[in-house]
Amino acid sequence: MSKFVRKGKKGTPGISTASLPDIIFMLLFFFMVVTVMRQDDPKVKISKPNATETEKLEKKSLVDYINVGPPFDTRFGTEPKIQLDDSFAELSDIAVWIEDNRERRDEAEKPQITTSLKVDSDTEMGIVTDIKQELREAQALKINYSVNKGSIKSNR
Amino acid sequence: MARRPLQEINAGSMADIAFLLLIFFLVTTTMDQDVGILRQLPPPVPDDMEKPPEVKQRNVYEVLVNSKDQLLVEGKPMDIENLKQGAKEFYTNPMNSPDLPQLTQVSRAMVDENIVRLKQALRQNPDSKDLKEKLEKWEDKRSAIELVGPYKELPTSALISLQNDRGTSYKTYISVQNELSAAVNELRNKLSLEKFGVPYTELNPAKDADKPMIKAIRAVYPQRISEAEPKNIGS
Numbered sequence: 001m002s003k004f005v006r007k008g009k010k011g012t013p014g015i016s017t018a019s020l021p022d023i024i025f026m027l028l029f030f031f032m033v034v035t036v037m038r039q040d041d042p043k044v045k046i047s048k049p050n051a052t053e054t055e056k057l058e059k060k061s062l063v064d065y066i067n068v069g070p071p072f073d074t075r076f077g078t079e080p081k082i083q084l085d086d087s088f089a090e091l092s093d094i095a096v097w098i099e100d101n102r103e104r105r106d107e108a109e110k111p112q113i114t115t116s117l118k119v120d121s122d123t124e125m126g127i128v129t130d131i132k133q134e135l136r137e138a139q140a141l142k143i144n145y146s147v148n149k150g151s152i153k154s155n156r
Numbered sequence: 157m158a159r160r161p162l163q164e165i166n167a168g169s170m171a172d173i174a175f176l177l178l179i180f181f182l183v184t185t186t187m188d189q190d191v192g193i194l195r196q197l198p199p200p201v202p203d204d205m206e207k208p209p210e211v212k213q214r215n216v217y218e219v220l221v222n223s224k225d226q227l228l229v230e231g232k233p234m235d236i237e238n239l240k241q242g243a244k245e246f247y248t249n250p251m252n253s254p255d256l257p258q259l260t261q262v263s264r265a266m267v268d269e270n271i272v273r274l275k276q277a278l279r280q281n282p283d284s285k286d287l288k289e290k291l292e293k294w295e296d297k298r299s300a301i302e303l304v305g306p307y308k309e310l311p312t313s314a315l316i317s318l319q320n321d322r323g324t325s326y327k328t329y330i331s332v333q334n335e336l337s338a339a340v341n342e343l344r345n346k347l348s349l350e351k352f353g354v355p356y357t358e359l360n361p362a363k364d365a366d367k368p369m370i371k372a373i374r375a376v377y378p379q380r381i382s383e384a385e386p387k388n389i390g391s
Contacts, residue, residue: 017171024174028181035185049327053337054191063190116192119326124223126322128329129386136200144192145330152236152334155327 036060043083044069049121050150057144062112064101065146066094068127069120080123082131091130098138118146121155193333201385215257215314217246221332223323230255236331243316243339247377248308259308267298300372304351307376319384336381343377 046069057063067083082089084097102110115135119128135143219239220228227234229242249256274291278284300307316336320329344356352359352369359366359373 018167021167021170021174024171024178028174028178031178031181031185035181037185049330051193051330051334053193053334053341055194057190057192060190114194116190121325121327121330123326124322125320125324125326125329128326129320129322132197133386136197139199141197141199142194143197144194145333146190146192147330147334149191152331155331 041086042067043073043086043088044071044081044120046118046120047122048118048146048148049155050152051145051147052149052151054147054149057114057116059112062105062109063114063116063144064098065116065118066131067118068123068131069118080120080127082127091134094131094134095138098135098140112142113140114142114144115140116144116146193330193337195333198383211313211315214255215311217243217314217316219316219318219332219336221318221320221324221328223321225325225328227332236328236335239332239335240339240342243336244343246314246316247310247339247343257311257314259310261306262297262301262309263306264298264301267294267301270294271298296371296375299368300375303369303372304347304376309376310378310380315380315382317382317384322386333381337379340377340379344373347376348373 044067046067068080069083070078071081071088076088082091082094084093089097098115101113105113117128117131132143135141218228218230222228227236227239229239234242245251245253246256249259271291271294274287274294278287278291281287297309318332318336320332341357348354348356348359348369356370356373359370361367361370
């Protein structure tokens with residue numbers, strides 16, 4: 001009689017999934033740390049131009065975005081339009097928008113507010129110049145032309 | 157009633173909950189780094205402002221871009237690839253060309269002399285803002301000399317003037333801005349590598365130790381890009 005008696009059938013033991021939640025939590029925390037909340041839904045098509053001499057935007061909470069480009073929804077036409085926050089806007093709305101954004105911030109942070117222009121690379125400069133004039137009138141002088149990092153050769 | 161042994165909570169669904177959270181964060185967040193070209197706009201011009209003084213032709217590097225995205229630099233058509241080199245020559249004027257700005261040598265003795273003179277003038281009328289500003293400028297120059305040694309200085313009126321048409325495409329505009337920045341950055345990097353052993357772009361403006369270096373290099377190669385007031389040109 002053998003000393004070791006096999007009890008029952010010998011099947012492969014299942015892999016323990018006890019540590020699965022831990023692994024998923026680790027992934028979750030990784031994504032929570034390295035990403036930021038999406039600001040707004042883009043309503044205009046923007047393919048940013050390339051540039052090499054770029055700087056990082058420091059404080060994202062102090063950046064306001066102006067999107068300019070042809071609307072995704074062709075019912076609004078194919079000409080470039082301005083998008084502030086979540087809606088289309090006219091040139092004359094910019095001054096009020098800037099003022100609203102200033103009100104939201106602390107007094108100490110006001111001089112550091114940056115306006116980031118996200119403009120489609122095929123837009124004509126006319127509308128951009130108009131926006132810049134509006135920003136000057138509204139005393140929002142710190143601006144940033146949002147670009148992708150890359151050689152300008154692909155800007156053709 | 158007999159006490160039942162405490163039952164453990166089933167943690168099997170923990171993974172599902174975590175997955176849900178993970179997917180939520182994947183959808184609602186973005187990872188892309190926001191980078192861009194930072195610029196300071198000039199404040200609005202009051203209507204009654206007097207005309208600025210005429211600047212010598214040689215001190216202005218004129219860059220015009222038309223609606224067909226073609227460049228006219230200093231009166232001649234130019235390819236965008238050559239713009240960086242052109243701007244660098246404008247900043248340094250290596251051949252002492254009479255069409256480019258005349259650089260003046262800044263020496264230790266000259267700076268000290270000016271500081272002494274201004275301090276004396278300040279003693280006589282201590283409230284003069286103009287004098288104080290001038291003194292500050294010369295003191296900046298002195299700290300620059302201490303760090304990088306005697307250097308050649310651009311005239312204060314020298315600038316790159318950029319003007320574009322309303323029909324210029326945005327990508328060309330960005331390319332031009334980029335090349336003009338690249339010219340200064342390359343000069344700054346070279347100087348910084350020579351004097352401090354690190355490129356200018358690696359210097360950190362938030363660090364106290366790097367601040368004087370950045371200031372000194374900026375004094376030698378100031379970024380002077382001026383955009384012309386937009387004009388209404390008939391199409």
